Amino acid sequence: MPFSRKQAKAAATLMAGYGIAALILWGLEKSRILQSINLLVYDYITHLSPAPSGQTKPIVIIGISEGDIKTYGWPIDDSLLCAGIDRLSKDGVKAIGLDLYRDKGIGAQQNCLRETIQRNPTFVSIFNVADAIDPIPGAPIAQQGYNDLVIDEDGVVRRDLVHVGGQDERFVTLPMRLLEITTGQNQLRKQFEAGIGKDSWLSSDSGGYYGLDAAGFQQMLPFAKPGSYRFWTLKQLLSGEIPSQSVRGTVALIGSTAPSLRDLFQVPHTRFQKSASLALMPGVEIHANRLAALMERQAKPQESKIRTSHVEFTNALILFAALISALVTERISPIRRGLLLLMLLIGSWLVAGSLALLLLHVWLELSETTVALLLFGGTGLLRRGALAQVQRQQVERLLGQTTSPAVAEQLWSQRETLLSDGRFEGRQLPVTVIFSDTRNFTTVSEGLSPAALLNWLNRCMAYCVPAITNRGGMVNKFTGDGFMAVYGAPIGLGAAGDARAALQTALEIQQGMEQLNTDLEATGDPPIAIRLGIHSGPVLAGSMGCSERLEYAVIGDTVNCASRLESLEKERHDNLCRILISEETRNLLDQEVAATDEEWIRRLIWMDWGSMKVKGREEPLRIWELRGIAPATAEATQL
CATH class of the missing domain: 3.30.70.1230 (Nucleotide cyclase, GGDEF domain)
Known part of the structure; x- marks a missing residue:
């Protein structure tokens, strides 16, 4: 049945209103404003979520503190590092990661680190791909690991680049290299490259991200409670204050923790900390969290602890939000009830999305879905309001002052069936x-x-x-x-x-x-x-x-x-x-x-x-x- 001119005009008005809402939504997405909101919400809920203690993990941190710098100076002499690594090995540490660049030697005994890494197969040297910083000269390939971190546009570390496939044997991350030395095999890396758990890795639009560079195998990084890993200073290590049983069977990470060295990063937990000591997280502690997440993944390589919604699900959710909000505000009478239902929908969605991350560790896109509810629901309310104004004028024009206020109110409530x-x-x-x-x-x-x-x-x-x-x-x-x-x-x-x-x-x-x-x-x-x-x-x-x-x-x-x-x-x-x-x-x-x-x-x-x-x-x-x-x-x- 062909449309009349009036029906065609009404349809065009309807499409124009919702078309504008869709364009605004698209523009907000492309402007990255909504992604920034998503990331802020992610950080806040992650901050509220009870985090496990790092004490339960077989990981220890040997931090170079401000006191160590006062005692030994900076940069730390290679001979001190060699002494510390030897002591850890004697105490039964399974693997040692040195999160300090030593492509050039420091001090009179510059060859000691080169000799130590060649005779100690549990010792791993870092290198950096982005800044082209090499590992300790002469370090075997199986004892090298790159420490590059993936940092979001707002300067916060939320993701972990677990592995990059298709590279030669040298390009393995520091946590992966330490895990392989601990377990004596590289089975987990092979499983990743074989496609096991491929649906658990981040994609360009996972969770609340838009157009993310998701190259390699990336996952959201689960953090232990900041500052909760077993921690000793370099001075405590060198002076023998660390009990052997406290480090035996663990993986030791040696790195800077002194604020003056500026090897500090924003992470979700630290963004909302009032304590100045927890305002940033040392890089060595971030590597400890990366290693802990990798250890958990070893048991279930197909699963990530923090799951993210896929783009298909997110798009379907946004479309559903747009349709349901438009339907509620277009169909529910009176307009006030439609507005209340829209507010209830928005509130319910925000609570559900927050609880999903807080309790189930599932990150859903919140901001664009909420804006879709607001935009399309608001468009419906504006249309209804404008139509109501026109209808009120029509009723007044048709009946004037010939009815009582009570009858006029009744006519108004039934206008859509009468007019x-x-x-x-x-x-x-x-x-x-x-x-x-x-x-x-x-x-x-x-x-x-x-x-x-x-x-x-x-x-x-x-x-x-x-x-x-x-x-x-x-x-x-x-x-x-x-x-x-x-x-x-x-x-x-x-x-x-x-x-x-x-x-x-x-x-x-x-x-x-x-x-x-x-x-x-x-x-x-x-x-x-x-x-x-x-x-x-x-x-x-x-x-x-x-x-x-x-x-x-x-x-x-x-x-x-x-x-x-x-x-x-x-x-x-x-x-x-x-x-x-x-x-x-x-x-x-x-x-x-x-x-x-x-x-x-x-x-x-x-x-x-x-x-x-x-x-x-x-x-x-x-x-x-x-x-x-x-x-x-x-x-x-x-x-």
């Missing part, structure tokens, strides 16, 4: 119609100026209109010296309820005419008397006219009959407010008595006019005149 293209769609509705006219209007008008005449009529309408609108009726039109009121259109209380409301209105007007005429007499104005005709039945109701002039029209035989009742036998009028009611309306009133047992209906005073023919209708109408209401102790009266 179509800025109009009330044509519907057949059961209604009760009241027509009124003023007796002897022509005679009175001859004796009053136009301004005085209009004021005289408005004083009457001031009694009639509130009586109508307060009971859910609508003043459909003013007919010069009268009005037409409708109960049940565009919305109502049901046929019987609308008939009851119309009768109550008529009684209030009838009783109000006495006070009005008392007020008119006091100001010297002519008395006023009106006639009311009330009939119930089906009508065709809806907006009629064109874009320049629209009104809510109610047409049909029911309207004609009410008008004829009002004008029937005008001379037969002996009170201030004559009310003629058809049998159809009175039958509905009898139904209301049976349903509600309202006592006041039983006290109505009726005069039977019998069946009479009215102009424009073939079948006669049974007509009743409502003369008033008896006191509370009386029963209904038929005259």
Whole structure:
């Protein structure tokens, strides 16, 4: 079925709104703002997560502290390092990693490190690929390991480059080399290169990263509690203060820890530490964490301790967030409820994503998904708000001030089902119609100026209109010296309820005419008397006219009959407010008595006019005149 011009315009507006939201989301992603937020959230939740103690790991750190520098000077003499390495080997350390560059010797005994590394197969020398710094001269290939760290754009170490495949035997990381010396085999490295656990490595869009350089085998680095590894200073090692049993069977890492040496890095845990001593992490401690993670992975090479969502899952999640937020804000009424549900969705997602990392160690993309919820949900709310404003203007234009605030609120709540293209769609509705006219209007008008005449009529309408609108009726039109009121259109209380409301209105007007005429007499104005005709039945109701002039029209035989009742036998009028009611309306009133047992209906005073023919209708109408209401102790009266 082809789209109409209106439908095509609505679809284009819809697509434009959400298209702009999608472009904003894409722009934020490309600007790296969302990645920065993701990384900050990752660091904070990692900081909150309880970290294991490094004391449980078979790793010890021999740190070169500020005290060591004062004692031995800087750079540390090679002979001191050789003495320390020999002592560790005698104490039963399985592997020793020297996290100090010694491509050039220091001190008088510069050959001692070269000799030590050739005779001690557990000793590993570092080199740096990025800065082209070589290992200790003469170091065997199997005792070399590069110590390059991968640092994110914001200067924080979160990832570990575990291995780079396709390289010659020399290019092995320091932690991997130490693990292989400890275990005596390189099985883990071969498993990685064979593809075991390939889905556990980082890719360019893993977790909260966008366009990451994920070359090689990289994983998120799990950290032990900062400062918790078994630690001794170089002076303690050289002076024999370290018990042999404390280091036996461990891997020892020797490196600088003195802040003045600036071998310090930001890591997730340290970014939120208030203590100055924990503001940064020494490189040697980072290597200890890398080695500990590799030891854990040795048992399960196919798994990473910190898992990250894959790009396919992340994209599906963002798409789902966009769709569900748009659906909630477009479909849930009222708008306030849609907004509350959107806030609940956002809050639930943030809590779920945070708990996934905190408790399950699964890093999901949080920021872009949250922004998708906000953007697409906000677009839906803005569209609904703009449409609501247009619809409010349409309702006001179509009905004006002809309804009560309560009915207007009800119309507003049902606007989406009542309005179509800025109009009330044509519907057949059961209604009760009241027509009124003023007796002897022509005679009175001859004796009053136009301004005085209009004021005289408005004083009457001031009694009639509130009586109508307060009971859910609508003043459909003013007919010069009268009005037409409708109960049940565009919305109502049901046929019987609308008939009851119309009768109550008529009684209030009838009783109000006495006070009005008392007020008119006091100001010297002519008395006023009106006639009311009330009939119930089906009508065709809806907006009629064109874009320049629209009104809510109610047409049909029911309207004609009410008008004829009002004008029937005008001379037969002996009170201030004559009310003629058809049998159809009175039958509905009898139904209301049976349903509600309202006592006041039983006290109505009726005069039977019998069946009479009215102009424009073939079948006669049974007509009743409502003369008033008896006191509370009386029963209904038929005259």
